[in-house]
Amino acid sequence: MEYVTAAGVDVPALGFGTWPMTGTTCRSAVQHALQTGYRHVDTAQMYDNEAAVGAAIADSEVPRADVFLVTKVRRQNLARDDVLRSVEESARELGTGIDLLLIHAPSRSVPIEESVGAMNELQERGVVEHIGVSNFSVDQLRRAIAASETPVLTNQVEYHPFESRPDLLECCIENGVVLTAYSPLAQGKVVGNEVLAEIGATYGKTAAQVALRWLIQQELVAAIPKASSRSHIEENVDVFDFELDDEEMERVFEMGGGLRSRLRSLLGL
Numbered sequence: 240m241e242y243v244t245a246a247g248v249d250v251p252a253l254g255f256g257t258w259p260m261t262g263t264t265c266r267s268a269v270q271h272a273l274q275t276g277y278r279h280v281d282t283a284q285m286y287d288n289e290a291a292v293g294a295a296i297a298d299s300e301v302p303r304a305d306v307f308l309v310t311k312v313r314r315q316n317l318a319r320d321d322v323l324r325s326v327e328e329s330a331r332e333l334g335t336g337i338d339l340l341l342i343h344a345p346s347r348s349v350p351i352e353e354s355v356g357a358m359n360e361l362q363e364r365g366v367v368e369h370i371g372v373s374n375f376s377v378d379q380l381r382r383a384i385a386a387s388e389t390p391v392l393t394n395q396v397e398y399h400p401f402e403s404r405p406d407l408l409e410c411c412i413e414n415g416v417v418l419t420a421y422s423p424l425a426q427g428k429v430v431g432n433e434v435l436a437e438i439g440a441t442y443g444k445t446a447a448q449v450a451l452r453w454l455i456q457q458e459l460v461a462a463i464p465k466a467s468s469r470s471h472i473e474e475n476v477d478v479f480d481f482e483l484d485d486e487e488m489e490r491v492f493e494m495g496g497g498l499r500s501r502l503r504s505l506l507g508l
């Protein structure tokens with residue numbers, strides 16, 4: 240496993256996405272993921288699978304301290320009292336501590352400052368270790384950073400070879416925030432891509448593996464692919480024995496519209 244370090248915290252660069260799996264499907268997929276080397280698991284109140292994820296972690300032979308567990312507060316629960324109540328409930332469902340708590344998506348009615356304040360309270364109480372956000376724009380991310388007494392560890396957003404995020408990535412790098420890429424395989428659509436397949440052929444890797452490698456090779460980027468099939472779970476974690484060169488990185492960036500010079504220099508390309 241490789242790690243992305245932000246605010247002194249080592250976040251496993253490859254995580255396991257669990258939506259839309261529930262029940263025994265989710266539990267056995269997370270168990271298999273932990274067995275095959277994943278050390279970062281992504282769930283949410285909205286996914287209705289926190290109990291299954293917690294059970295898989297409890298069953299696993301991997302020490303709890305080695306697993307980075309992320310959950311998210313549902314958008315409807317972002318008022319202070321709802322954050323406190325619902326996250327206590329998440330912790331009960333998970334049956335273990337929460338390493339990283341995210342706002343799932345910005346509320347249309349509750350100010351970011353109120354939700355972030357409640358998350359800081361949960362940190363003080365020891366219910367959650369770190370906090371972050373998801374689906375935040377650059378302006379919303381800056382507001383969350385300014386409001387929080389503790390570092391905002393990540394902004395989890397959709398990011399893959401067909402979805403360019405230059406402004407967000409620049410903002411994350413400048414503020415030392417991890418950009419966690421959800422739907423990193425474009426929900427499976429990367430699979431038939433000829434450029435990714437051609438690059439992968441050089442290394443004996445698939446298009447999906449190249450997409451994941453391209454993400455985690457970027458400064459402060461982590462990726463959380465979801466897979467229910469055992470072969471996909473195994474394939475997606477097998478991305479630590481090859482490296483894309485600068486030209487290959489640029490070819491994949493071209494698919495999302497290319498790189499602006501500022502981001503190119505931040506990424507060292």
Ligand code: NAP
Pocket residue numbers: 255256257258259281282343373374395396420421422423424425426427428430447448463464465466467468470471472474475
């Ligand atoms: P994804 O990970 O890009 O794609 C998942 C799809 O790709 C599944 O259909 C899976 O099939 C298939 N797949 C996985 N590995 C493959 C491989 N090696 N070859 C071919 N196909 C493969 O999309 P996602 O599920 O939308 O995103 C991942 C995770 O991000 C979610 O599970 C969730 O935890 C998180 N997420 C967060 C938000 C948010 O708002 N914060 C939004 C969306 C997602 P099988 O299942 O059949 O193996």
